[in-house]
Amino acid sequence: MIRVAVADDQAVVRMGLRALLQREPDLEFAGEAADGKAALALLRRERPDVLLLDIRMPGMDGLDTLRAIAADGELTGTRVVVVTTFAEDAYVFQALQAGASGFVLKDGAPEELVTAVRVVAAGEALLSPAITRKVIGLFGRPGAAPVEGLGSLTPRERELVAWVATGMSNEEIAGELVISPDTVRTHVSRAMVKLRARDRAQLVVYAMRAGLTLPT
The missing domain is CATH 3.40.50.2300 (Response regulator)
Incomplete structure (x- = not known):
């Protein structure tokens, strides 16, 4: 409940x-x-x-x-x-x-x-x-604002932070990437620690500030 x-x-x-x-x-x-x-x-x-x-x-x-x-x-x-x-x-x-x-x-x-x-x-x-x-519209441009700790992210962590910024849940991201939700959760959690994001909402803001986008 x-x-x-x-x-x-x-x-x-x-x-x-x-x-x-x-x-x-x-x-x-x-x-x-x-x-x-x-x-x-x-x-x-x-x-x-x-x-x-x-x-x-x-x-x-x-x-x-x-x-x-x-x-x-x-x-x-x-x-x-x-x-x-x-x-x-x-x-x-x-x-x-x-x-x-x-x-x-x-x-x-x-x-x-x-x-x-x-x-x-x-x-x-x-x-x-x-x-x-x-x-x-404000933060979706590359280099829109510096984000401390961004350089410490692995390529996989950067990718998953970009996915988080789409608003998808861990389960939905896992389905798109054909990996387990636990794998998504682990990478997202590590990225939050490195970026000192208080929670997932703040992680979204950081991703958009940094202009992180999904690979094409």
Whole structure:
């Protein structure tokens, strides 16, 4: 069972998300909060697996909440999916750099949000197609930004980091390359250590900054 909490300043949004989560047999609603401070208290009390977090909230907003979660060693077990109506570049990149594992838009299909919860709970990263296009548009150019540790990656690790940036899961990548998911997981984990990536979402950002692309 995946326990999910919600933080959004709009009561009607919280109600809709709660109803969506409660109809899924493998998801459990773990509580709700109307601002960042209340969200942190909720996380410390309930320790959910996933937090659905709005960016724009009064007082402590979503970005500050993300930073507070990342700085609190007791909360690192909670994965965060940012759920917002705003897809501006600044919000996307700040949220990913602050520790978000997923980013979906409120006007997306309900199934997309439920999928995001399951994906990040499994340790993967998820960006909506619209968000992915924005990230690629900024970072998808070779040499767009330096990435420390990139030169220490083996050719296989570079290739698999590029595959991770497509948004595919380990199982999907394994299917494309005809190798085992464990092999993919091992190479990706080693690349994360070398690049000092906090999680898979940050690895995606690094791959796009470095302009890593799939071999043709």
